[in-house]
Amino acid sequence: MLARLTKLALAALLPGLTGAALAVQPGPPPPAVVRTAEITSLDMARTLTTPASVMSRNDAQIAAEASGRITFIAEPGDEIPEGGLIAQMDDRQARIQLEEARARHARATANANYQNAEATRYQQLAENGTVPATRRREVELARDLAVQDAREARSALDRAELALERTQIRAPFAGRVAVRLIQVGELSSPGRDIARLVDIEHKEAVAQVPVAVAPFLQVGMDVSLSLSDGQTVRAPIRAIIPVGDAVSRTFEVRIDLEGSDWIVGSAARVALPTETPRTQLAAPYDAVILRANGNFVFIVDDEDVAHQVAVIPGVRSDGLVAIAGDIERGQRVVVSGAETLSDGRLVTELGEDA
Incomplete structure (x- = not known):
């Protein structure tokens, strides 16, 4: 009797349960939240990546020009302006020696002035017939000798000033002291290296490039450079050295990095075109x-519906990839959230401040 009542109760409840189940059936999925970007057209070309080194355009071992004991030398890392003391x-x-040279020069100059005045006076006397011509020639000779002595004293003074300057x-x-090659108290001699000075503002990347890419390079062309830590910049080619190595079949290319904060000596990689650039989406x-x-x-x-389109990816450059397919310039393409999308799904744009 109890089992029969239970069956009757369940039979009475089934219509209600079926209606509730139909009421909670899911509808279409909500719009997918995505980010989009426009398809653009750019001049792009296949590239070859080759190693490069960051170098300073001014990197010198500064040497002494005179003998003497070092009383001061700049510390490594010190920034020295052009003409500044190292x-x-x-x-x-x-x-x-400079004071002695100045005294000799002053004495010789005074004597030359006196002898010049005497020569002028004797010339006037000779014209009046007061003194013989031989005496006039003697005075003129003394004047000429005094003038030469003054010139010699001037040269000696210049040498003394130069010796002090050295x-x-x-x-x-302008640059930074990278290495100090002598210490205070040491005796230096002409030609001895004192310090290495490196210009950290005027830098460039130097790469050995296969000769085959030479037809596609030109001075002023922007190329992409990257460091091992992921830093990437675009910089112009400053110089192309059109002399190839007979063994490696490479030539030198220098890329301008003036003002860059990259450290001199860093290893980099440069991407160079291997074909003539052409316009691509x-x-x-x-x-x-x-x-x-x-x-x-x-x-x-335009109705915010996503459509799946097959494409063929190509050249990559500066965060963009060339794509070929049933696409047009200016169309919106999903760049974030595409992994969970399906063809025909409604989407909504995620704001920039999200």
Whole structure:
């Protein structure tokens, strides 16, 4: 009797349960939240990546020009302006010699002035017939000798000033002291290296490039450079050295990095074109979905509906990849959120401030 009542109760409840189940059946999925970008057209070409080194355009071992004991030298890392003092030698002897040269020059100059005045006076007397011509010639000879002595004294004074100047070792260009090669108290001699000075503002990347890419390079062309930590910049080619190595079949290319904060000596890689650039449609890397059965992107139409379109990816450059397919310039392509999309799905744009 109890079992029969239970069956009757369940039979009475089934219609209500079936109606409730039908009422909660899911409708169409909500719009997918995505980010989009426009398809653009760019001049792009296949590239060859080759190693490069960051170098300073001014990197010199500064040497002494005179003998003397070092009394001062700049510390490694010190920034020296052009003409600034890198090292100082004991200049006491040079100053003494300079004072002696100044005294000799002053004496010779005074004598030359006196002899010149005497020669002028004797010339007037000779014209009046007061003194013989031989006496006039003697005075003129004394004047000429005095003038030559004054010139010799001037040269000696210049040498003394130069000797004093050479006790100060100054920077031929602005830069930083990278290495100090002598210490205070050591005795230097002409030609001895004092310090290494490196210009950290005027830098360039130097790369050895295969001769085969030479037809596609020109001075002023922007190329892409990257460091091992992922930093990437675009910089112009400053110089092309059109002399190839017979063994490696490479030539030198220098890329301008003036003002860059990259450290001199850093290893870099440079991407150089291996063909003439041509106009291609391009989208951000993240827009292309790579699958085993093909590559595709999602194009968003004016009604915010996503459509899956097969594409063929090509050249990559500066965060963009060339794509070929049933696409047009200016169309919106999904760059974030495409992994969970399906063809025909309604989408909504995620704001920039989200």
